[in-house]
Amino acid sequence: MRTRKIPMRKDIVTGEMAPKKDLVRIVKDKENNVTIDETGKKSGRGAYVSIDVKVAQKAKDEKKLNEVFSVDLSDKFYDDLIAYVDHKQARKELFENDK
Template identity: 50%
Template sequence: MAKNKVPLRKCVVTGDMKPKKEMVRIVKTKENEIFIDDTGKKNGRGAYVSMDETVIQQAKEKDILSGVLRTQITDDFYEELLSHVQYRIARIEIMKQNEQ
């Protein structure tokens, strides 16, 4: 049985290539709106970040997303991103427990 290809994306913070499902996509629209794209399909300039709290902290400290998305990213957005990553990690852990 043939295996499907797993789409890979590059983390803008670490430079690591990971499966798309293990990343969080941040989008900047033409109207300069910045938001987290759970679907991975919203229009706009996208940047992928690993679902790892230390990577999010590193992005905040170095203000990496501002450079990549070419706009100012607030500390509030980084906090929202960190909360989102913590939530998704918790959901993954719950799903793993339910499978066992």
């Protein structure tokens, strides 16, 4: 059986390459709306953040997504991102322990 290629993406906060499944995609559409892309398939310009609360908090502290997308995002968006990443991190830890 052939080994499958693992898609790698760069975390915009740490600058490290990681498997796509270990990152959260944030996307900016044509109307300049920035949203968390839960499916990873929305159209628009994407950026990736690690599924790590510390990294998401650092993105908020440095206003990294404002820089990347050239928009002014509210603190609420960053808080929602941190909550989403916290949820994904908890699920990942929970289900990795089942293996």
